[in-house]
Amino acid sequence: MDKLDWKPNRTSPLSLHIQIAQFIKDKIIHGEWPVGTKIPSQRKLADAFDVNRSTVVMALEELTADGFVEGNRGGGTTVAPYSWSQLTSNPPPDWTSYVRGGIQASNLNAVQEINEAEFRTDMIRLGTGELASDLLPGQQMRSILQSLSQKTIPLGYEEPKGNYMLRQQVAQYVKEYGITASPSSILIVSGALQALHLLSIGLLHRGSTVLLEKPSYLYSVPIFQSAGMRLTGLPMDEQGLQASLIPKYKKQFNGALLYTNPTFHNPTGIVMSPKRRDQLLEVCTAEGLPLIEDDVYRDLWIDTPPPQPLKAMNTTGSVLYVGSLSKTSSPGLRIGWVIGPEPVINRLADIKMQTDYESSALSQWAAAEWLSSGLYQEHIRFVREQLFLRRSIAMAALAKYVGTLGSWTTPSGGFYIWLRLPQAVQLHKLFETALREGIILNPGSLYAKDEQSFLRISYAYASLDDLDNGIARLASMIRRLL
Structure with a gap:
């Protein structure tokens, strides 16, 4: 689901949870969130709306009482099938079943989370496989x-x-x-x-x-x-x-x-x-x-x-x-x-x-x-110089902060360092912890299910300060999880 580009008005006479409930209700009424749509988690809604989680809970409780959303046994909240009975006698198509029936497979959940998080300006992107904007011509x-x-x-x-x-x-x-x-x-x-x-x-x-x-x-x-x-x-x-x-x-x-x-x-x-x-x-x-x-x-x-x-x-x-x-x-x-x-x-x-x-x-x-x-070759020479510098910063940070907690080899080019971690570190926990703390990682399991002890670290995107700071914080998280 795309990011929510709306926030409640704190100067409005309506309480925050009423505004949030109305926002979600409008999404449902106008067909943007059809029956079966999974509502973002309470934590994500609270972050998106810049409110306490309890405010989101109150809004969802009101929507549930009105029949617009319902909780699932497996966790999460979805748009209720009977919400449309309050709006029209002719329910819309079950778009969720169409979506599930599409030939094209969905991205892995972790990839979807990465894709969403990469557009947040407050994130350190330690896994992104592209050049930083200041390296583009x-x-x-x-x-x-x-x-x-x-x-x-x-x-x-x-x-x-x-x-x-x-x-x-x-x-x-x-x-x-x-x-x-x-x-x-x-x-x-x-x-x-x-x-x-x-x-x-x-x-x-x-x-x-x-x-x-x-x-x-x-x-x-x-x-x-x-x-x-x-x-x-x-x-x-x-x-x-x-x-x-x-x-x-x-x-x-x-x-x-x-x-x-x-x-x-x-x-x-x-x-x-x-x-x-x-x-x-x-x-x-x-x-x-x-x-x-x-x-x-x-x-x-x-x-x-x-x-x-x-x-x-x-x-x-x-x-x-x-x-x-x-x-x-x-x-x-x-x-x-x-x-x-x-x-x-x-x-x-x-x-x-x-x-x-x-x-x-x-x-x-x-x-x-x-x-x-001839500008392409000129640009490539510049990029190589910058990647040399960035690789040096990343190598130094890994040696300083990760040390014996991991192992890696120095790449001779490209973007990536294949970092091996202790088996005791659970990658999904590390990934979620880092995401909450403002760091995007690419776990090795994205590239093979059984690569559960690796991270793909990119030195091409994050700034020099973010490379050092991000790897330092990553090492701290690894120690906490151990």
Whole structure:
């Protein structure tokens, strides 16, 4: 449920609990909260309305007495089915049953809580997988937009595969990493998530099994699951996904495709070694197993450039390559790409035309100008310097405050530190405690159910002061829970 952008009027002659009751009643009467809608918890309502919890309790008791809400045995309060008998003889559709019956799976509860909390200005975001606003190229992007304003830009739809100039620039950009791709084998998408969605519904049938690393970012977003696919995780070691296990897992689970994030892996930060990359391609070629290479963090190296992409090492066209500007430049630009064999790209382009017709034309023109102007490389150098500084602050804070309570390795790039905690620490309690105390964490269980002793710590978003302060407070919470 979205945040409540309303507060009771403390100068009103009506008592606070009466105003709150009326606000909720209006939500119900106007159909914004239909029958079965779960009302936010008393604590959340009290925080949102800036009142004591007892005031919320009085409001809910009045609404219950009037038949508008009811308590559930499993806890919580929902809009009562008989509330509409007081308003009309023709009850509305049971939207709750429609919502539950939707094909697309809901986000995990913890992910929903994180998504809501990230828009609160009083939170320290220790898990957020994006660059801080002061690391985004605001001034440079203004220059790009000013430059575009002097040109005649078509405002109609672009080609099904995306703006041709942008595809040319992407082809030139990935050539630096050894990838040979013509514009006809490139599809522009609205970020890497859309790329994965198109791949899930465009290439696989329901019931297919996708092999991937465990843990993996894909477990935290139900893209393949909502399309009726199953995810089967393969273990990792310090060199990345254990490629030698692929034949066994492919046979046992009838794997149809392998997804991998080999460079600055989300959430562990691991970089797959060159030797392991060779082995992975060799095994997948022998098994006839196509790959999706998610390479959105490649440019964010701090110490040394990472090994070549799998796509650059592959000569059979069995690797589908996903890239994006969201992690390096602007998540709001919503520009990414898929590179692959033309029949695959044609298929994905056709499906994309059925869903959103085309990514924003203005964003595509801006991205093309961004890549062609040389400003992108200038920006990336700045980001690497800042990530080096932020990583240093995070490493020092972990050593100072967490110490022997946890273990971690220093990432060589990307955003993430994979922090192992004592098994005695219950992650869900730590997550909820931190949320109450103004810190957003990403528990490892989001990335694999059995990763109950890990946190994904990001040093890319929180300010330098918040990184130090947040990790200090995190360490204090861990000690309290122990």
